[in-house]
Amino acid sequence: MSDRRQLLIVAHAPSPNTGKLVEAVLRGARHPDVENVDSRHLPPLEAGPDDVLGAHAIILGTTENLGYMSGALKDFFDRIYYPCLEETQGLPYALYVRAGRDGTGTRRAVESITTGLRWQPAQDPLICRGDFQDQFITDCEELGLYMAASLDAGIL
Template identity: 35%
Template sequence: MSRQTARPCLLIVHHSPTGLLNSVTEEVVDAASSAAAEVNATLPAGLHLEVRQRDALRPDADELLAASALLFGTSANFGYISGALKHYFDSTFRQVTGDPGYSARNVPFSYWIRGGHDTTGAQKAMDSITTGYGWTRAADPVCFTGDPAPHIHALREMAENTVGAWYTSLD
């Protein structure tokens, strides 16, 4: 496996089984795509950042290895991340971190969590898991309960800042 890809990619891995979570994901994807278009206007075509989505139930370690930046989205269920996102991490961890060419320290990432009552356990899990992969946090995670409307600006800013972190890493 190789982290090299023909085109840089921001990979957005999420589990969005409800309309509410899907609308949150759409905001993040839209913000990331807009930010990518903005930075792509300053770059040669071969360096244009592509924004891709991956359903957490369909893990792809090669795709994760090739990603230039990462965003993760999940609900908080029973005090933890969704089983789907946990499955994604379980299915890719050994393959990704065991790859001889794996160098994750410069891969910017962030995440969002929407819970019904509490996100504390899910936040701890995400922090532990992403530390294990060795990625570099590019933006403060957005973790909230209830209605996402008051958090849309923060979600969009998280996505934009993650794209920005990738862009500044090119220097």
């Protein structure tokens, strides 16, 4: 049996800038010092219950759409909720939001669903607010590294 841990990144990236955020999360998660973690990204419309059931931790990424999460991430939650409800309690997760405004409604919506799933936040959500900044890329890379390194060290 493999000792490798699985980090699943389910992130909606409808634009070049949000694509850069996903790439940054993956770059951080695949840092050379992280030895025993396999990290992969799936768009929300492609991820399903089996992907979540095989994960040891998950990073969720979404845009802020009219004060809510992306429809693609909501669709993901709709499809995985009941198949994963009993099996993934305690799953560590992190969230990043690309918010044109403040991200409050998006954060609240995701936290409502993850609370229902009984997933455990590994850190406070990362909210990338306002006009796009290079700091968002750095922050997302650190998020990916933090999650993968924590899995690698057995903290998560």
